[in-house]
Amino acid sequence: MKTFYWLVKREYWENRGGFFRAPLITAIVFLVLNFMAIVLGEVLGRSRGLHFNTASDAMGSSLSNPLGNLDNKDLSQVGAVLDMTLYGFTTFIVCVTAIVVFFYCLGALYDDRRDRSFLFWKSLPISDTNTVLSKVASAAILAPVISVVIGVVGGLILLLMGVIAALFHGINVWQVLLEAHPLRVAFNMVCLIPLYALWALPTIGWLMLCSAWARSKPFLWAIALPLGxxxxxxxxxxxxxxxxxxxxxxxxxxxxxxxxxxxGGWLRDTSSIGNVDKHDISGALDSVGLSFHYSVLGSPNIWIGAAVGAVMIGAAIWFRRWREEA
Amino acid sequence: MNAVITASGLTKRYKNSLALDGASFQIGAGRIVGLIGPNGAGKTTALKAILGLTTFGGELSVLGLDPRKQRDKLMEEVCFIADVAVLPRWLKVKDAVDFVANVHPRFDRAKCEAFLARTKLQPNQKVKQMSKGMIVQLHLALVMAIDARLLVLDEPTLGLDILYRKQFYQSLLEDYFDENKTILVTTHQVEEIEHILTDLMFIRDGKIVLDTDMEALGERFSEVLVGAELAAAARQLNPLDERQVFGKSIFLFDNVSRPQLEQLGEVRRPSIGDLFVATMKGTYA
Incomplete structure (x- = not known):
């Protein structure tokens, strides 16, 4: 177990750039662009003589305290929209990580054969099974977890920007922010990672198999064989x-x-959502909760895929044992 | 003999060549064995077989284990430096020490840090910022802190300058080697390891063509400096090799009695290099 922990840590050392910095930088770039868009909007608004706050002053207290007009039901709708923003932003960051993980899997059992450094790892008492499984764990668990954390934190900063922008116009929406459920969103996203890992297993297994097996150009093999x-x-x-x-x-x-x-690739195989009121965002969000996502476990697709993935990981372990340098 | 490695009839065929052709040998505990051969003779393949890195035919027992089936267990007691500069480029010195300390049950961290303190390596330095010689220093510090029973070195000093090369073998001898350890080394720089070897094996075309310990080597092989007038008589004794120096001939004899040779001229012990050249004559022809 201790060896396995250090093996995963080794993967993190080697791939800090992809697992941590890539999603972080993406989030920062997105936030900076968003910030610039807000500033640009303010500047353009002022230069064209659109004075939103004076207008609101003229209208009295109704706009400066917009929440006053909202009842509890409306508030929960607003909260749901904020939660959607959090989900959306996190999913966006996880997509970036998915691209990183795709190429990580392709290189995981190939790059060190090419630069011969696998001989150093093979000089230590580490079984090939542990080596390969530590790489699978890094791809299926470690990278998504880091990504979700960055996504939720980045999403919160995004909401905060919106609130501060509103404050400039004298609209106090702090209360609305309290209607968002960042912890619940984070919890749900983290709970979806096992499902994500199970669903992603055929891709991870296939890419790792190509990585362990190919004598050269694993990318080409991995793409050409299925498409061909x-x-x-x-x-x-x-x-x-x-x-x-x-x-x-x-x-x-x-x-x-x-x-x-x-x-979310599994969404085609989940049970149907049932009747959703298009105007009831909050209700819709509740109905696509964890139990909705996990209903995919009732379809054979995910299980057959996972089994095939496991077999391919087994084959990758065999190739890791016997394949010589590329 | 308490054998660490016993090999009989090792065979390995690559697509169109035979890398090992029934090689058989035995290596005892507490020896430093040089496995010497020309390029493509099967040295690296033999080492790979011993380390369980390749498939092969024949019988092979390393520390009583079969490297094909029991590799994971074997690697607790065997260590190797496969080549210069195979450490991953992203690895930091302190991470390397941390990692090995936590995955290797026979690693002595204090010892490793003491070795590193004697070098210019910095804890936060990455392998890609090091020279080839420094990479070998790091690798050697890691390996010497592992209390392994067998250490396998495949061309460990290739491409290093003479300072690093001397330091490498000196550290191995002074700080690592003892009667419980066995070292198996291949190299082309024969002269530099000549004085540290206890045993010598020559490999040619996948076969072991010479397997002897260094004392027996001195008794068995002799080099004689013969004047022109006695050269014909020397040739009668079936020399392995003959070369000309300053109008005299140097003959290399295998198993010819010493008094007989002393009549011909000055007798001395041949260097491994000369013996190697004589044995491998015609390899690339």
């Missing part, structure tokens, strides 16, 4: 043998092998 096979299947109409359209193959083979790192 899909083209062949479509060309010869092979899926007709199973009375399935070629599209089925595209979604379930190359799609699952290459695209499963995209967050």
């Amino acid at each position: 096979s899909a083209v062949v299947v479509q060309w010869f109409g092979l899926m007709g043998l199973f009375n399935l359209p070629a599209a089925w193959f595209w979604t379930n083979v190359p799609g699952r092998l290459l695209m499963s790192l995209i967050p």
